Amino acid sequence: MMKTTDISAVSAKNSQAIVASLNQLLADYHLYYQNLRGFHWNISGPSFFELHRQFELMYTEAQVVIDNIAERILTLGGQPLHTMTDYLAHASIKEAKGLMDAESTVKTVHENLGLLLSMERGIVSLASKSDDEATVDMLTPLISAQEKVAWMLRAFNGKKK
Numbered sequence: 001m002m003k004t005t006d007i008s009a010v011s012a013k014n015s016q017a018i019v020a021s022l023n024q025l026l027a028d029y030h031l032y033y034q035n036l037r038g039f040h041w042n043i044s045g046p047s048f049f050e051l052h053r054q055f056e057l058m059y060t061e062a063q064v065v066i067d068n069i070a071e072r073i074l075t076l077g078g079q080p081l082h083t084m085t086d087y088l089a090h091a092s093i094k095e096a097k098g099l100m101d102a103e104s105t106v107k108t109v110h111e112n113l114g115l116l117l118s119m120e121r122g123i124v125s126l127a128s129k130s131d132d133e134a135t136v137d138m139l140t141p142l143i144s145a146q147e148k149v150a151w152m153l154r155a156f157n158g159k160k161k
């Protein structure tokens with residue numbers, strides 16, 4: 001009999017755990033995305049032009065990441081969450097409502113990023129223990145980019161940490 005090649009290096013048990021944590025991340029990403037959309041629309045004040053544009057840049061980037069996470073879930077044999085009900089039930093990021101000023105919107109984006117980052121670090125650790133290099137590869141550049149954005153947001157609000 002021909003020997004079959006195992007495409008996935010990740011065991012079924014490990015991939016289920018990775019899928020579950022990626023679905024959690026996917027849910028939080030949607031909350032993060034929608035918060036950014038709201039801030040893009042509602043921002044007002046002297047930083048309007050700057051932040052209106054910045055939030056658009058961030059949600060446009062988030063859209064690409066969302067698709068990558070969902071398709072990684074499918075690649076691992078899972079099903080991505082795709083309803084608002086599921087996103088709200090699974091996400092730890094809260095819906096931001098009615099924020100309009102620069103300081104609170106930037107602070108909220110920074111906090112949301114902190115949650116995404118801690119989740120991503122957890123998934124990288126789980127994925128590397130499970131020999132899932134592709135998930136590690138997807139998340140590692142994201143982590144360094146987000147850490148940089150987090151620094152910029154702190155700098156915008158005049159904060160060191």
Ligand SMILES: [Fe+2]
Pocket residue numbers: 040056
């Ligand atoms: Fe717009």
